[in-house]
Amino acid sequence: MPATPTTGREWHLVARPHGWPKPEDFALRETEIPEPGEGQILVRNIHLSVDPYMRGRMNDVKSYVPPYELGEPMQGGAVGEVVASRSDAFQVGDHVLHHLGWREYAVVDAKLGVKVDEALAPLPAYLGVLGMPGLTAYAGLLEVAALKEGDVVFVSGAAGAVGSLVGQIAKLKGASRVIGSAGSAEKVKLLVEEYGFDAAFNYKDGPVAEQLKEAAPDGIDVYFDNVGGEHLEAAIGSMNTHGRIAVCGMIAQYNATEPNPAPRNLIAIIAKRLRIEGLLVADHRHLQQRFVEEVGAWVRSGELKYRETTVEGIENTLDAFLGLLRGENTGKMIVSLSA
Numbered sequence: 001m002p003a004t005p006t007t008g009r010e011w012h013l014v015a016r017p018h019g020w021p022k023p024e025d026f027a028l029r030e031t032e033i034p035e036p037g038e039g040q041i042l043v044r045n046i047h048l049s050v051d052p053y054m055r056g057r058m059n060d061v062k063s064y065v066p067p068y069e070l071g072e073p074m075q076g077g078a079v080g081e082v083v084a085s086r087s088d089a090f091q092v093g094d095h096v097l098h099h100l101g102w103r104e105y106a107v108v109d110a111k112l113g114v115k116v117d118e119a120l121a122p123l124p125a126y127l128g129v130l131g132m133p134g135l136t137a138y139a140g141l142l143e144v145a146a147l148k149e150g151d152v153v154f155v156s157g158a159a160g161a162v163g164s165l166v167g168q169i170a171k172l173k174g175a176s177r178v179i180g181s182a183g184s185a186e187k188v189k190l191l192v193e194e195y196g197f198d199a200a201f202n203y204k205d206g207p208v209a210e211q212l213k214e215a216a217p218d219g220i221d222v223y224f225d226n227v228g229g230e231h232l233e234a235a236i237g238s239m240n241t242h243g244r245i246a247v248c249g250m251i252a253q254y255n256a257t258e259p260n261p262a263p264r265n266l267i268a269i270i271a272k273r274l275r276i277e278g279l280l281v282a283d284h285r286h287l288q289q290r291f292v293e294e295v296g297a298w299v300r301s302g303e304l305k306y307r308e309t310t311v312e313g314i315e316n317t318l319d320a321f322l323g324l325l326r327g328e329n330t331g332k333m334i335v336s337l338s339a
Helices: 123-127 132-144 163-172 185-193 208-215 230-238 268-272 281-301 314-325
Strands: 007-013 026-032 040-049 078-085 095-098 105-109 114-116 152-155 177-182 199-202 220-225 239-247 275-278 308-312 332-336
Touching: 007 314, 026 314, 040 095, 040 123, 078 105, 078 123, 095 105, 095 123, 123 332, 132 163, 132 220, 132 239, 132 281, 152 163, 163 177, 163 220, 163 281, 177 185, 177 208, 185 199, 199 208, 208 230, 220 230, 230 239, 230 268, 239 268, 308 314, 314 332
Parallel strands: 152 177, 152 220, 177 199, 220 239, 239 275, 308 332
Antiparallel strands: 007 026, 040 078, 040 105, 040 332, 078 095, 095 114
């Protein structure tokens, strides 16, 4: 194994974005690689994750997770190889999933790392279908939205890492009809022809409410929200009585500088007796073992398909993140470093 370099590159947030993040809000800096302390491991990152929730961490506001600190390395999911260990739990050469991404090397507390097996699944899969996005889809649909056999399900942002899995899991669990929205004709085609959605539409082609009613003339029972705004308003309008909405994200509003007027039909929650619940994957860790077993089996059998959009190089991590916010990814956005 080649000697570990003494320095590595890492991305720092240097200014808090107002609206859409700009390149000058970030800096790629070279810093010294520290030695791991007792109970720690040094990891050479191989694949990094960029995710929509990271935009919220760039704001200095109180939330469910602390904001990124200015002038400090950013964080995110990563999988890498242990190159030095002072923990009995990890040996040099092990692969580990952790949350100190946006950098080439990371010193990780061993108790915060999860050993992963490349023989069971490709390493990037632990950041996507078998990682946080996969568990988000699984828990959000089955526990938060309480999917029942025969339900009609609508998923926004359906070609993304979470949405594409929600639709497929819904079909595997007996949904009678699954509809998805996406931002291009190519993604709409993918949803229907590869992922098995019953219908899909391009939200840029016309009002979401009209397209949704055409795709689900008898209404919907479950809405899995990744977008918010106009999509949420349209879903409330199409909801059947006692419908359930799992709010995973509102990417349409992450870079907004003015309040979004939609949804304007919240009064329908009363007449329809709707249930709307926010979703944080950290609240559903108790499903982890069941999730890995069930979804892992679907992946191995080919019943559940997934896509990844891969960007090469630590220097392109910011471009990958901004591309994710623009919807340029199909499936999970991954940044791959040298293997």
